[in-house]
Amino acid sequence: MDIVAIYIGYIVSWISKAFGLGAGATWPGEVALRINPQILSKLLSKITKRIIIVAGTNGKTTTTLMIKKILEDQGFSVLHNESGANLLNGIVSAFFTNNKESYDYAVFEVDENVFPTLLSYLRTKNDELRTTIVLLNLFRDQLDRYGEVDTIAKNWLTTLKKLDKETTVLINGDDPHLAFIGKQLNAIVSYFGLDDKTQYIPKMQHATDTIFCPSCGNRLTFTGVYFSHLGDWKCTKCGFTHPKATLTASHVISPLEGVYNIYNTLAATLVLETMGVDKKQIQKGLINFMPAFGRMEEVSYQEKNIKNLLSKNPTGFNESLRTVLSSKQKGPMMLLLNDRIPDGTDVSWIWDVDMEQLDGYRYPIIVSGDRYLDMAVRLKYGLEKMPNDKCQMINKSLDEAVIQLTNVIQKGETGWILPTYSAMLDVRKILTGKSIL
Amino acid sequence: MNYELNIGWLYPELMSTYGDRGNVVVLQKRCEWRDINVEIVPIDFSTTNQELRTINLIFGGGAQDRQQSILIDDLRKNKGPVLKEMINAGMPGLFVCGSPQLFGHYFIDGNGNKLEGLGIFDMVSNYPEKETPRCIGNMVASLNFQFSIFNFQKNTVVGFENHGGRTYLGKGVKPFARVLAGNGNNGEDGTEGAVYKNCIATYSHGPFLPKNPHIADWLIAKALDMKYKKVIPLETLDDTLEWQAHDYMLRRLKVY
Numbered sequence: 001m002d003i004v005a006i007y008i009g010y011i012v013s014w015i016s017k018a019f020g021l022g023a024g025a026t027w028p029g030e031v032a033l034r035i036n037p038q039i040l041s042k043l044l045s046k047i048t049k050r051i052i053i054v055a056g057t058n059g060k061t062t063t064t065l066m067i068k069k070i071l072e073d074q075g076f077s078v079l080h081n082e083s084g085a086n087l088l089n090g091i092v093s094a095f096f097t098n099n100k101e102s103y104d105y106a107v108f109e110v111d112e113n114v115f116p117t118l119l120s121y122l123r124t125k126n127d128e129l130r131t132t133i134v135l136l137n138l139f140r141d142q143l144d145r146y147g148e149v150d151t152i153a154k155n156w157l158t159t160l161k162k163l164d165k166e167t168t169v170l171i172n173g174d175d176p177h178l179a180f181i182g183k184q185l186n187a188i189v190s191y192f193g194l195d196d197k198t199q200y201i202p203k204m205q206h207a208t209d210t211i212f213c214p215s216c217g218n219r220l221t222f223t224g225v226y227f228s229h230l231g232d233w234k235c236t237k238c239g240f241t242h243p244k245a246t247l248t249a250s251h252v253i254s255p256l257e258g259v260y261n262i263y264n265t266l267a268a269t270l271v272l273e274t275m276g277v278d279k280k281q282i283q284k285g286l287i288n289f290m291p292a293f294g295r296m297e298e299v300s301y302q303e304k305n306i307k308n309l310l311s312k313n314p315t316g317f318n319e320s321l322r323t324v325l326s327s328k329q330k331g332p333m334m335l336l337l338n339d340r341i342p343d344g345t346d347v348s349w350i351w352d353v354d355m356e357q358l359d360g361y362r363y364p365i366i367v368s369g370d371r372y373l374d375m376a377v378r379l380k381y382g383l384e385k386m387p388n389d390k391c392q393m394i395n396k397s398l399d400e401a402v403i404q405l406t407n408v409i410q411k412g413e414t415g416w417i418l419p420t421y422s423a424m425l426d427v428r429k430i431l432t433g434k435s436i437l
Numbered sequence: 438m439n440y441e442l443n444i445g446w447l448y449p450e451l452m453s454t455y456g457d458r459g460n461v462v463v464l465q466k467r468c469e470w471r472d473i474n475v476e477i478v479p480i481d482f483s484t485t486n487q488e489l490r491t492i493n494l495i496f497g498g499g500a501q502d503r504q505q506s507i508l509i510d511d512l513r514k515n516k517g518p519v520l521k522e523m524i525n526a527g528m529p530g531l532f533v534c535g536s537p538q539l540f541g542h543y544f545i546d547g548n549g550n551k552l553e554g555l556g557i558f559d560m561v562s563n564y565p566e567k568e569t570p571r572c573i574g575n576m577v578a579s580l581n582f583q584f585s586i587f588n589f590q591k592n593t594v595v596g597f598e599n600h601g602g603r604t605y606l607g608k609g610v611k612p613f614a615r616v617l618a619g620n621g622n623n624g625e626d627g628t629e630g631a632v633y634k635n636c637i638a639t640y641s642h643g644p645f646l647p648k649n650p651h652i653a654d655w656l657i658a659k660a661l662d663m664k665y666k667k668v669i670p671l672e673t674l675d676d677t678l679e680w681q682a683h684d685y686m687l688r689r690l691k692v693y
């Protein structure tokens with residue numbers, strides 16, 4: 001059965017590529033898994049050195065890509081799943097995209113719900129020996145699909161507890177819930193965190209998920225917050241405190257704007273350092289790092305400079321706004337809200353975004369996407385001044401909205417697009433003339 | 438004369454799962470656009486009953502299980518009796534998502550544990566068998582004509598439901614609306630939400646009021662009536678955008 005599943009996987013992969021079906025990232029794996037649900041255990045034996053698994057609400061794609069690029073720079077062969085294809089079918093599909101006998105490393109980004117399942121495939125002690133797990137953060141995201149943050153954290157803890165002390169787990173210690181998980185593991189646990197007071201935000205954002213102690217339920221005391229509930233925290237009641245971080249912001253230079261990208265850089269660096277990659281080589285790799293599509297990706301379209309910032313949940317959106325507002329590149333903004341399956345069908349989350357930050361924004365704001373009306377209502381209630389046609393345009397058609405955007409970007413300005421996931425794929429197709437997935 | 442309202446928000450840090458604050462923002466803005474001064478009063482552990490009694494309108498959102506267990510004792514023992522008295526006296530309120538379950542007689546959770554509610558709404562909630570799917574998705578309902586805000590132009594409400602529990606109404610409450618698309622209270626009897634005195638409970642979660650400005654205005658008008666003991670007509674606002682968003686959902690769910 002293994003052989004049959006594997007061969008059919010290759011055939012489906014070849015067909016999708018040959019006919020440009022654009023489903024090569026998930027379908028080969030889906031078919032192979034249907035034939036043999038245990039196929040992944042078999043495929044994982046192709047990895048000779050180490051399997052790296054990156055989990056978290058935000059930052060998976062960027063972190064995974066950093067690790068992959070730098071390992072490849074060192075001459076290693078690296079297997080990775082395509083961005084967004086982070087369910088089991090996407091991970092299995094990765095093995096079929098090129099026909100190699102073995103790989104030195106596998107770097108997988110994995111969906112929050114699938115993470116425990118993926119770990120269950122690493123059953124044998126031998127597999128655990130070769131595994132590094134990264135926990136980036138846990139924020140509210142697509143409630144209709146993922147359920148509540150607490151539920152995810154509980155499932156993670158149950159699975160991670162089963163790992164033995166040969167597994168490496170690298171955790172963002174600024175997230176109290178993740179630190180609480182780390183405390184209870186048998187595995188080798190190290191932490192990263194910002195430890196940089198200059199990055200504190202002046203007041204707590206609305207979209208926070210862990211501000212009560214995960215251990216005793218008392219309100220946590222924050223000396224400072226970087227964003228959402230990430231910060232320097234402690235519980236004055238039960239004494240649960242921020243774990244000491246092995247790697248902090250002063251040791252890395254993030255190649256991308258945005259505080260969240262410092263976390264991604266820290267995570268990638270810590271993974272590579274614990275695997276023994278030379279520090280200078282890591283630094284060199286980071287300097288040359290090009291962002292993943294839609295993640296601070298810069299494109300030139302009709303001679304206008306446009307940046308794409310995937311913004312798919314309250315914390316991600318807040319950080320995108322913060323990045324735009326603090327960037328030296330100024331210009332019009334376009335907000336794209338879709339409610340398709342990859343975006344989450346529930347758009348309630350836009351009310352958790354601190355849109356009030358945009359009050360007094362000096363450039364046009366364009367709103368489009370399937371649920372552009374919901375976004376327009378959100379802006380109406382978020383901005384002090386009632387929007388008028390001059391500063392805000394709403395448009396049902398994405399094609400027309402892109403034309404509007406390019407028309408209002410003046411010379412020397414940058415247009416900022418903040419799309420949800422499927423909107424990002426759509427807008428990118430318009431801007432670059434080709435589809436990705 | 439400048440009117441003033443105090444809007445109470447139940448445990449804003451604990452009962453705010455997914456965009457719940459949209460309701461508070463909408464109430465606040467729609468008052469401010471009419472020059473009604475508003476103070477948002479967070480009701481949490483430190484709130485005294487004296488402070489609680491200054492509230493003219495109350496809002497409650499949804500809590501995750503852990504958060505709910507943190508606040509439930511305080512709500513039941515310290516705030517419950519006063520809230521009951523105020524609601525019985527006619528204070529308007531809106532409870533979305535999980536909070537209606539706390540205001541009924543009891544709630545039996547997924548593990549079979551029985552959680553005593555405040556017993557203000559004559560209704561009970563329980564979890565169906567383990568394999569029964571959650572009720573998730575966009576929802577449209579038509580307002581119950583027994584309910585005094587019924588008006589022939591705008592008699593629908595739209596929302597997004599996401600609940601595992603099922604709620605059954607007793608005789609002491611009226612259904613808030615009749616389900617046209619979606620599940621509502623239990624997916625069986627066609628009822629959605631409940632009305633008791635001037636308080637509305639709905640299974641719509643998160644931001645319910647942004648696309649239902651008529652309900653927001655009904656709550657504001659009731660709060661003014663109760664506080665100033667007279668009917669105060671509300672200035673009409675331009676709600677074109679809100680109704681476009683509302684009507685979009687009616688069309689999408691093929692209700693009209």
